[in-house]
Structure formats: C-alpha cells, structure tokens
Amino acid sequence: MKNDDIIIIEHLYKSFGEVEAVVDASLRVKRGEVCFIFGPSGGGKSTLLRCINGLEKPDSGTIIIDGVDVTDKNINIDEVRAEIGMVFQLFNLFPHLTALGNITIAQEKVRKRPKDEAERVAMSLLERVGMPEKANAYPIQLSGGQKQRVAMARALAMNPKIMLFDEPTSALDAEMIKEVLDVMLNLAKEGMTMVVVSHEMGFAKAAADRMVFLDAGRIIEQATPEELFKNPKEDRTKLFLSQILY
Amino acid sequence: MAIEREIERPRPRLIPWTAKLAEVPWWALFILLMGVLIAYFLFTDAIYQDALQFLIAGVRLTILVSLISFGLALVAGLIVGLGRVSKNVVYFNLSSLYVEVVRGVPILVMLIYFAWVVTPLTVSILNRLGTAMLQNLASGSLVGLADSLANLHIQDVEMTVRAIAGLAFCYGAFEAEVVRAGIESIERGQMEAARSLGMSYFQAMRYIILPQAIRTVLPPLGNDFIAMLKDSSLISVLAVRELTHLGKLNRSRTFRTFETWNTVTFLYLILTLSLSVVVKFIERRMAFEE
Numbered sequence: 001m002k003n004d005d006i007i008i009i010e011h012l013y014k015s016f017g018e019v020e021a022v023v024d025a026s027l028r029v030k031r032g033e034v035c036f037i038f039g040p041s042g043g044g045k046s047t048l049l050r051c052i053n054g055l056e057k058p059d060s061g062t063i064i065i066d067g068v069d070v071t072d073k074n075i076n077i078d079e080v081r082a083e084i085g086m087v088f089q090l091f092n093l094f095p096h097l098t099a100l101g102n103i104t105i106a107q108e109k110v111r112k113r114p115k116d117e118a119e120r121v122a123m124s125l126l127e128r129v130g131m132p133e134k135a136n137a138y139p140i141q142l143s144g145g146q147k148q149r150v151a152m153a154r155a156l157a158m159n160p161k162i163m164l165f166d167e168p169t170s171a172l173d174a175e176m177i178k179e180v181l182d183v184m185l186n187l188a189k190e191g192m193t194m195v196v197v198s199h200e201m202g203f204a205k206a207a208a209d210r211m212v213f214l215d216a217g218r219i220i221e222q223a224t225p226e227e228l229f230k231n232p233k234e235d236r237t238k239l240f241l242s243q244i245l246y
Numbered sequence: 247m248a249i250e251r252e253i254e255r256p257r258p259r260l261i262p263w264t265a266k267l268a269e270v271p272w273w274a275l276f277i278l279l280m281g282v283l284i285a286y287f288l289f290t291d292a293i294y295q296d297a298l299q300f301l302i303a304g305v306r307l308t309i310l311v312s313l314i315s316f317g318l319a320l321v322a323g324l325i326v327g328l329g330r331v332s333k334n335v336v337y338f339n340l341s342s343l344y345v346e347v348v349r350g351v352p353i354l355v356m357l358i359y360f361a362w363v364v365t366p367l368t369v370s371i372l373n374r375l376g377t378a379m380l381q382n383l384a385s386g387s388l389v390g391l392a393d394s395l396a397n398l399h400i401q402d403v404e405m406t407v408r409a410i411a412g413l414a415f416c417y418g419a420f421e422a423e424v425v426r427a428g429i430e431s432i433e434r435g436q437m438e439a440a441r442s443l444g445m446s447y448f449q450a451m452r453y454i455i456l457p458q459a460i461r462t463v464l465p466p467l468g469n470d471f472i473a474m475l476k477d478s479s480l481i482s483v484l485a486v487r488e489l490t491h492l493g494k495l496n497r498s499r500t501f502r503t504f505e506t507w508n509t510v511t512f513l514y515l516i517l518t519l520s521l522s523v524v525v526k527f528i529e530r531r532m533a534f535e536e
Contacts (some may be wrong), residue, residue, distance in 0.1 A: 017482060055438055082444025092439035096457050105453055106443035151439075 005032060006031045007052060007244055012061035014047055020057070021047040024216040029162075032191045036208035036225075038199060040240060044217040045197040047165050052074060052195065053084045082110050085155030089167040091147040093139040099126065099136040099150045106228045111158065118157075125153035129183050145176030152183055162186065165196040201244070205229070213237045275517070283510045293502055295436035297509045300499070304492035304511055309490060311410055312475045316416035319474070320467070323421025328451065330426040340426050343423065348419035354480050360412030361405065361484050409481035417474050424466045461532050468525035474519050479514075489513060 007029040014022040022044045029035045037045050050056040054070050054077045056230060063070045070080050094102050099229045103122035107113045113121070126132045127148035139147055148168055155163060165184065169177045181203050188207040196203070204211055206226050211228045213221045213236075221234045233237060270286040328342025348356065374393025383389055431456050440450035484493035493510040497503050 026352065039365060043253055055442065078441075078444050078446050081442055084442070086439075088435060088439060090435055092435035094439070094454055094458075109449050109453060110444040154443070204341075212491040 004030050006066050007195070008062075008063045008064040009048075009052070010064075012048070012051060012063065013059045014044075014051060014056060017057060020217050022051070025061075025214075025217070025219050027212065027219065027222075029193060029195060030209075032193055033190045033209045034192075034194045034207050035195065035212060036199075036204040036209050037197045037212045037214055038204070039214035039220075041143065043214045045214050046166050047194060047215065048219075049197050052162075052164060053081050053086055061193065078110075082106075082158055083161045085149070085152075085158060085160035085163040086197045087151050087155055087163070087165045089170050091139075091144075091151045091171075091205075093142075093151055093154070095139050098136050098138055099131075099153075101205055102139070102150055103154045106154070107157050121157050121184065122153070125156055126150075127157075128186075129153050130179070133210065143176060144172045145179045148176075148180045149183055150227070152180075152187075156187075158160055162193045163193065167196065167197055167199070169200055199244070213240065215240070273529070277519070281512065281515070284368055286509055287505075288509070288512075289490050290406040291505075293500070293505045294509060296500070297496055297502065297506050300456065300496045301489060301492050301509060301513060304487060304489035305517070307406075307486070307516070308475065308478050311406065311481065312478050315410045315413035315417065315478070316471050316474050318410070319421050320416035322414065322418030322490060326418060326422035327425025327429065331429050345419045345422055348416055353413075353416050353477055356416050356481055357409060357412040357484060360415065364411070365398050365403050369403065372398055375389070388438045405484045406486050409484050409486045413474065413478060413481065416477075417470065420470055421438070421467065424463055424470065425459070426465075428463035429455055431462050432458050465525060466534065468521070468528060472521050472525070474485060475521070476514070477497050493522040 001190070007027070009025060009027040012022050013020075013027040014228045025044075025048055027035075027048075037048065039045055047056055051058050052065070052070075052192055058071060061071070061155060065084065068075055068080055070077065094105070097105060100119065100122050103125060104115070104118040107118035107121060110116060111118075123132060128133055129152060131146055133140060134146060134150075139150070140205065141152065152168075168184070169180050172180065181200060183194070184194070184203065185207050196208070198204075208225050210222060211225055212219055213228070213232075213234070215236055221228070221232065221237045223232075228237070229241070231240060259371055284294075288298055289295075307531065326341045330335045330345065332338050332341070344520075351359075369371060372395045376392045376398070379388065379392035380396055383392060431449075436454055436458065437450055440454040442449070445453070478488060479490035481488060489510060491504055497506045501505065
C-alpha cells in the first residue's frame with residue numbers, strides 16, 4: 001500500500017547554541033493537505049519549516065519527504081528541493097533578473113527546460129497570479145504584494161509536490177495581503193500540499209485542513225480549524241487565541 | 247506664475263565669491279598645468295623628445311605586464327575568494343593561508359622570491375619530472391615533451407614571465423578579498439532562495455550571487471588595477487625593461503636626470519589618471535542603476 005503521508009517528521013530537535021528552536025516535534029502531512037502552523041514569535045515555526053527542505057540541518061530526528069529521508073547525508077538534497085517550493089517572508093526575489101527571468105532561471109538551470117518552454121510556463125503562471133503585464137519589470141519596480149506573487153510563480157514553475165510558506169504576508173502592507181492570500185487559496189483548492197507558517201487566521205479558517213500550534217519549540221496541539229477555534233484543549237493555546245482574536 | 251517671477255528676480259548673492267573659489271578643484275588644475283608644461287617640452291625640447299622615444303617601449307611593456315598580471319590575479323582572486331566563503335575546511339584553509347602569507351610579505355620581496363627561489367625550484371621539479379618520463383616512456387608523442395622538460399634551464403624562463411607570475415600571485419590575494427567582500431555583501435536570502443529552487447551551490451553562485459556581487463566589486467577592482475600598474479614599477483629590480491627600468495637606463499645613457507624622471511613621472515600620471523577617470527565613470531553608472 002502506498003503511504004499517503006508526503007511529509008513525515010519524527011522526533012525533530014534543532015537548537016542554535018543555547019536556544020532550543022525545535023524540541024521533539026513529530027508531524028505528518030498528507031498529500032493534498034493544507035497544514036497551518038501558528039504560534040508566538042520565536043516559537044520555532046520557521047525553523048521547523050526550514051528543516052523540511054534542508055535550509056536548516058536538524059540536530060536529530062528524521063524527516064521523510066515523499067519516501068526520501070532528507071536527513072540522510074548520501075541523498076542529493078538539490079533533487080529533493082526541486083520538488084519543494086518555498087515562499088519567503090522577504091520574498092528574496094533575484095534583483096538582477098526581471099519577473100520573467102526570476103521564474104525561468106531555475107526551470108532552465110535545474111529542470112533543463114529550453115528557454116522558450118520556460119518562458120511559456122512563466123507567462124502562464126504570471127497570468128495565474130494576475131500580473132502578466134509585469135513580465136519585464138525588475139523586482140525594484142514591483143510592490144510588496146506583486147513581489148510575493150512573482151515569488152510564488154517562481155516556486156510553482158518547478159511543478160513542486162509541496163509548497164512551503166514562511167510568513168508570506170508578514171512583510172506586506174495591509175491592502176496587499178488579500179492579493180497574496182487569494183493566490184494561496186486557489187492553490188489550496190487545486191489540491192496542492194501546503195505547509196503554511198502564518199498569523200493569518202482568516203486563511204486558516206478558509207483553507208486549512210489542520211492547524212498546528214507551536215510554542216517554545218514544541219508542538220502543543222493539532223486539530224482541524226473548527227475544533228481548534230471552538231474548543232482548544234490546551235491552556236497555552238486558549239491563551240494565545242484569546243490574545244490574537246477579538 | 248510664481249515660478250517665473252522667481253526666475254526674473256535677480257538672485258541675491260548668498261554665497262560669497264571666496265567660498266566659490268574654494269570649491270574649484272585646484273589640484274586638478276595644477277596637474278593639468280604641469281602636464282601642459284611637460285607636454286610643451288616634449289614637443290619642443292630635443293632632450294625630452296629623445297627621452298620619450300627611448301621610454302615609449304617601456305610604457306608598452308608596463309601596460310602589457312599589468313594587463314596580463316591583473317587578468318591572472320582576477321582568476322586567482324575568484325578561485326581563492328570562493329574558497330574564503332567556502333564551508334569546505336580544506337578549501338577555506340588553503341585560501342586563507344595564501345591570503346595571509348601574501349598580505350604579510352612586501353611585494354618587492356615577493357617578486358625577488360618568485361624570480362630567484364620559486365622559478366629555480368619549479369624548473370628543477372620539471373627537470374626531474376622530464377627525466378622520469380624519459381626513463382619510463384620508450385616511445386610515443388609524449389617523448390618530445392619529456393625531453394624539453396628534462397632539458398629546461400633556469401635562464402629559459404624570462405624575467406618578464408617571473409615578474410608577471412610574482413605580481414599575479416600578490417594581487418591574486420588582494421582580489422580574493424575583494425571577491426569575498428562582494429559575495430558577503432549579498433544578503434543570505436538570495437542563496438537560500440536559489441537553493442530552495444533546487445540549484446546546487448555552484449549554480450547559485452554562478453547565476454544568482456556573482457552577477458549581483460560584480461556590481462559592488464567593479465570599482466575596487468578598478469582601483470586595484472591602478473595600484474598594480476604603479477606597483478609594476480617594482481619589477482625594474484628584476485631588470486624587466488618596463489617604464490621605470492628604462493628610466494634608469496636613459497639616465498645612465500644621457501646623464502639627464504631631471505628630464506628623464508620628469509618624463510617617466512608624467513607618463514605614469516597619464517596612465518593612472520586616465521584609468522581613474524574610467525573607474526569614476528563606472529562607479530557613477532553603478533550608483534545610477536541602483
């Protein structure tokens with residue numbers, strides 16, 4: 001029987017010097033599931049996410065992505081990363097390339113697609129995120145929301161199996177958050193496996209299959225949004241929710 | 247309209263004329279004046295004309311040596327600069343060793359060391375290699391190569407070649423530090439974004455980091471080229487017939503100390519000042535693009 005868990009994290013530990021960022025975290029994400037990770041700042045959310053595609057090396061524990069153990073030193077991490085899209089808080093667009101160039105470069109160099117095919121894919125993705133007219137604009141000429149949409153198109157161009165979002169709206173002005181969340185909602189509807197670190201509770205309610213509350217590096221509670229918003233079990237979760245919800 | 251009226255009104259004299267005079271680049275005018283003076287002599291005075299004719303070959307060699315050495319130094323700088331930011335322990339330590347050694351030795355000493363220690367050593371190693379090859383090879387296309395290696399003499403290696411190697415070795419370390427600073431000026435997120443798309447470390451360097459670093463690196467590289475052109479005068483101690491050495495020769499040939507060194511200095515200044523204009527131009531273009 002084929003295992004339907006595309007991400008399996010078991011007993012993950014990661015510390016930076018004295019600071020324990022992730023402590024004994026275990027988490028499974030099913031194919032097509034939208035997993036929403038939230039919690040107070042410095043709680044280890046980003047670190048957990050960054051361990052999934054190997055941007056951080058865990059101290060111990062295993063992470064298995066689609067059957068491949070990414071903590072194994074002998075695997076080619078580049079091949080695994082090509083299957084995992086990542087969207088960053090500060091966009092991290094390549095400033096020396098146009099929007100189109102940002103989306104085509106990895107297709108050409110990693111996927112080895114010919115230039116015209118890569119550009120076709122890029123243009124169709126730019127239409128999907130609603131900004132085909134900005135194909136030849138450089139990142140400096142784009143607003144924050146536009147930058148983040150290009151960043152999503154850049155990740156999607158690799159046809160990833162999983163998309164990771166690291167606080168994708170935290171650096172945006174209020175009026176630009178919706179345009180980014182709309183793209184994410186559509187992605188969720190299309191059945192993309194998503195792991196989202198965010199504070200956007202509205203998005204969680206609308207799209208998440210499961211919510212994971214992380215505090216001081218530990219997974220405190222996991223539940224569906226309905227359960228978690230109506231009757232959170234842990235005191236720490238109750239306290240956090242009462243502080244952020246009006 | 248309000249704007250027009252403002253233009254019509256005579257401007258009040260707020261800045262005193264003394265302050266305006268202070269802003270004139272007097273130093274540039276002075277250089278220009280001296281340049282015109284020496285140029286005047288070069289066109290009218292027979293002694294100056296004779297010196298110039300004798301020295302012009304040196305200018306050519308100075309430019310040639312600087313260009314080749316700097317090209318090699320750039321290659322070395324790129325390789326070693328990448329080593330200075332590498333996580334590979336061996337690569338990093340070898341690169342750091344090279345940079346620190348060069349930084350601690352005067353260029354003049356390094357040039358002499360290359361000419362009289364490194365070159366003989368290399369030649370004797372090549373001799374042994376050639377002899378060993380001759381003993382083991384009965385026939386074949388490599389015999390010719392082995393034969394020339396075995397019979398290579400130290401004198402066969404021209405002083406110009408030794409000087410170029412020494413200059414390139416010294417400046418390779420400086421350029422490595424420029425490259426390192428350039429790479430470190432690019433924020434970490436760029437590397438992370440590139441790697442998260444599945445690029446290898448070297449693909450990320452090649453397509454994402456270095457194209458951005460080149461903008462910050464170009465002005466210091468230009469300045470280093472000027473510095474190298476000046477330091478190329480040091481190879482006159484190896485009797486390479488570049489500008490400074492020809493200056494010495496011209497002085498002993500004609501006993502015209504004053505005219506000879508005026509001309510030599512003038513020629514160096516023309517080279518360096520025109521290069522620094524180019525560097526300033528590049529700097530300004532980079533600033534506009536940002």
